[in-house]
Amino acid sequence: MLRVARxxxxxxxxxxxxxxxxxxxxxxxxxxxxxRSSLKTWIFRILANRAKTRGEREGRTIPLSAAxxxxxxxxxxxxxxxxxxxxxxxxxxxxxxxxxxxxxxxVLEREALGVVQAAIEELPDxxxxxxRLRDVEGWSAEEVAAALEISNGNQRVLLHRARSxxxxxxxxxxxxxxxxx
Amino acid sequence: xxxxxxxxxxxxxxxxxTDYFEGALSRADRRRFELHIQGCGACTAYLEQMRLxxxxxxxxxxxxxxxxxxxxxxxxxxxxxxx
Numbered sequence: 001m002l003r004v005a006r007x008x009x010x011x012x013x014x015x016x017x018x019x020x021x022x023x024x025x026x027x028x029x030x031x032x033x034x035x036r037s038s039l040k041t042w043i044f045r046i047l048a049n050r051a052k053t054r055g056e057r058e059g060r061t062i063p064l065s066a067a068x069x070x071x072x073x074x075x076x077x078x079x080x081x082x083x084x085x086x087x088x089x090x091x092x093x094x095x096x097x098x099x100x101x102x103x104x105x106x107v108l109e110r111e112a113l114g115v116v117q118a119a120i121e122e123l124p125d126x127x128x129x130x131x132r133l134r135d136v137e138g139w140s141a142e143e144v145a146a147a148l149e150i151s152n153g154n155q156r157v158l159l160h161r162a163r164s165x166x167x168x169x170x171x172x173x174x175x176x177x178x179x180x181x
Numbered sequence: 182x183x184x185x186x187x188x189x190x191x192x193x194x195x196x197x198x199t200d201y202f203e204g205a206l207s208r209a210d211r212r213r214f215e216l217h218i219q220g221c222g223a224c225t226a227y228l229e230q231m232r233l234x235x236x237x238x239x240x241x242x243x244x245x246x247x248x249x250x251x252x253x254x255x256x257x258x259x260x261x262x263x264x
Contacts, residue, residue: 077196078195078196078198079192079195081192084190084191084192092190093190093191093192093193094190094191094192095191095223095224098191098222098223098226099223099226099227099230100226101226101229102226102229102230102233104233107233107234107236107237108233108236108237108240112237113237113240113241116234116237116238116241117241120238120241131238135235135238135239136238136239136241138239141203153205156199156200156203156205159199160196160198160199160200163198163199163231163234163235163238164195164198164231166234166237166238167230167231167234170230170233170234170237171230
């Protein structure tokens, strides 16, 4: 929650206050929760509102959904274009340096998970937050879109960029011969 | 075939993996995607790598709650109960 609050306000203490306020609002308002959305979505919607109000009061608001939408619209290749054959090839846009199967046990060992963690840390804010909520914490697409106030489509684009980069980092680690970096 | 389709390239496929997983592709694109996968070992490996990437992310442990924030939160709860 603190992480999500910090997307709206830069000051850590202010973000903590927003989280506390949210819990109080949740406890006071739980009777009015109608179960039309998941409890998680409801709580994070309150958090987004509180954090935004505080951010505005401090004059440090970050227009979150606008920034996320802009990130989602910027073009970005999921895989290094050099890995594919060019338009003049006899078989254009097919793999030039194809990926190879990974031994499952290597991907899930501690060192590889460290690579995944580091790759996630390095992502831009928007992509990092979406992949953490979706893949690390297991939220649904709808919950993430609601909590971050972005469209489902933008949520998907950001998630895809994030996963693609984490995959590339894993490939650098597991199969550097093909990753070519 | 009712709809004219053109084959999906590997470079196009890698951009559509998440849409495929999330069931967000049109029926025609889903069919093109699956046709490509059936005949392409490299993209099959790529799809598996994306699945493993998701699984690996799911195994990361949640970072511990910052102790200062936790204490402040507990204090706020106590205040609320007293009211």
